[in-house]
Amino acid sequence: MINTQKLLKLFTRKDIKFFCGVPDSCVNKFCDELNQSKVVKNTVTANEGSAVSLGVGHYLSKRKLPCIYLQNSGLGNATDPLTNLSNKEVYGIPMILLIGWRGAPSIKDEAQHNIQGRILKNTLNSYQIKNIEIKNEKDFSKISKLVNFARKNSRCVALIVKPKVFYNNIKKSIKKEDKTKIKRQDLILSLLKNIPKKTKIISSVGFNSRELFQLRKTYNFKNGKDFLMVGAMGHTSMVALSISQNTKDLTVCLDGDGSFIMHLGALTLLGSQKRKNFKYILVDNESHESIGHQPIHLKNINYKKISEGLGFNNFYYTNNIKNLNTSIKKFLKSSGPSFLHVKIKIGTLKNLVRPKKFYEIKNKFMKN
Numbered sequence: 001m002i003n004t005q006k007l008l009k010l011f012t013r014k015d016i017k018f019f020c021g022v023p024d025s026c027v028n029k030f031c032d033e034l035n036q037s038k039v040v041k042n043t044v045t046a047n048e049g050s051a052v053s054l055g056v057g058h059y060l061s062k063r064k065l066p067c068i069y070l071q072n073s074g075l076g077n078a079t080d081p082l083t084n085l086s087n088k089e090v091y092g093i094p095m096i097l098l099i100g101w102r103g104a105p106s107i108k109d110e111a112q113h114n115i116q117g118r119i120l121k122n123t124l125n126s127y128q129i130k131n132i133e134i135k136n137e138k139d140f141s142k143i144s145k146l147v148n149f150a151r152k153n154s155r156c157v158a159l160i161v162k163p164k165v166f167y168n169n170i171k172k173s174i175k176k177e178d179k180t181k182i183k184r185q186d187l188i189l190s191l192l193k194n195i196p197k198k199t200k201i202i203s204s205v206g207f208n209s210r211e212l213f214q215l216r217k218t219y220n221f222k223n224g225k226d227f228l229m230v231g232a233m234g235h236t237s238m239v240a241l242s243i244s245q246n247t248k249d250l251t252v253c254l255d256g257d258g259s260f261i262m263h264l265g266a267l268t269l270l271g272s273q274k275r276k277n278f279k280y281i282l283v284d285n286e287s288h289e290s291i292g293h294q295p296i297h298l299k300n301i302n303y304k305k306i307s308e309g310l311g312f313n314n315f316y317y318t319n320n321i322k323n324l325n326t327s328i329k330k331f332l333k334s335s336g337p338s339f340l341h342v343k344i345k346i347g348t349l350k351n352l353v354r355p356k357k358f359y360e361i362k363n364k365f366m367k368n
Helices: 004-013 028-036 048-062 072-086 111-126 137-153 184-194 207-219 236-245 257-262 264-272 303-310 321-333 358-366
Strands: 018-021 041-044 066-071 095-100 130-133 156-161 200-203 225-228 251-256 278-284 314-318 338-343
Touching: 004 028, 004 137, 018 048, 028 041, 048 066, 048 072, 048 095, 066 072, 072 095, 072 111, 072 156, 095 137, 111 130, 111 156, 130 137, 137 156, 184 207, 184 251, 184 278, 184 321, 200 207, 200 236, 207 225, 207 251, 225 358, 236 251, 236 257, 236 264, 236 278, 251 257, 257 264, 257 278, 264 303, 278 321, 303 314, 303 338, 314 321, 321 338
Parallel strands: 018 041, 018 066, 066 095, 095 156, 130 156, 200 225, 200 251, 251 278, 278 338, 314 338
Antiparallel strands: none
């Protein structure tokens, strides 16, 4: 195992003090270390491509190596700047990638991670990114040599880490939201109680889909159908929009704040298409909750103005359990496209299960 404090000290000794990326369960402990450090700068970005681009800008302006952290599933988002900017055949921008290795061949993982896990090393090799797996503190000398290689040869290199390798003694205090008493389950139950019979719900990866799956099963809701995004973070809204274009039934996109910002540009289509049956719910707890409560820096975002700029006909907001049901009813009855911003507190159902029968979910959703 690797102590995150020792790893950060190694990075700073190598003059790497700029970190950015999208948090991941494998590198979550290291992100905790970054968040409390007064020596380094850490920025949580909207997506992995943005993180690589920030790293490019850092190197161009400071001539110092950046470190970009991400999950292997996010490598696709980072492909363009990695191959067309930082690659040695183009600008030769050196940087360190710290990649969480979900779905590694030796570890049992969720189905959506398995293919990414199998192809990770081949993908990095095809990008000409020299890489090593780090398992314990004996690998520090290898890390040091790889950093030297990156700096000397103007190359991007990668450190790959499997789950449960990092550890620390940091005691995290989860911020309790005083502004709201709404739980995610309150929102989902209110939605399921009020949607018309033929409603289609498309929910984002993480706790939105998992709680929707469990609550529908627990309370035996028969109204509506659900398509659960178990991966492809940031793409929920486009799946939902396309479905709404091919049906007259009410189509509800249940999206998280991290998913919302990951591909914000895609949302320009939501309002412009003027689908009356399209409804968008933003579930906002300012956190990448399913990967260790890493913060999302969205406090200064004005969602009302964003929704208006995107062309939504209606905007609703609630942060109080007392008016949640009323807001849901108004939202569902409105002529879309409509936007509902729900402020929730951090926390999820106990003993939360994961959907696993993906073909069954798909076939049930597609059945007339």
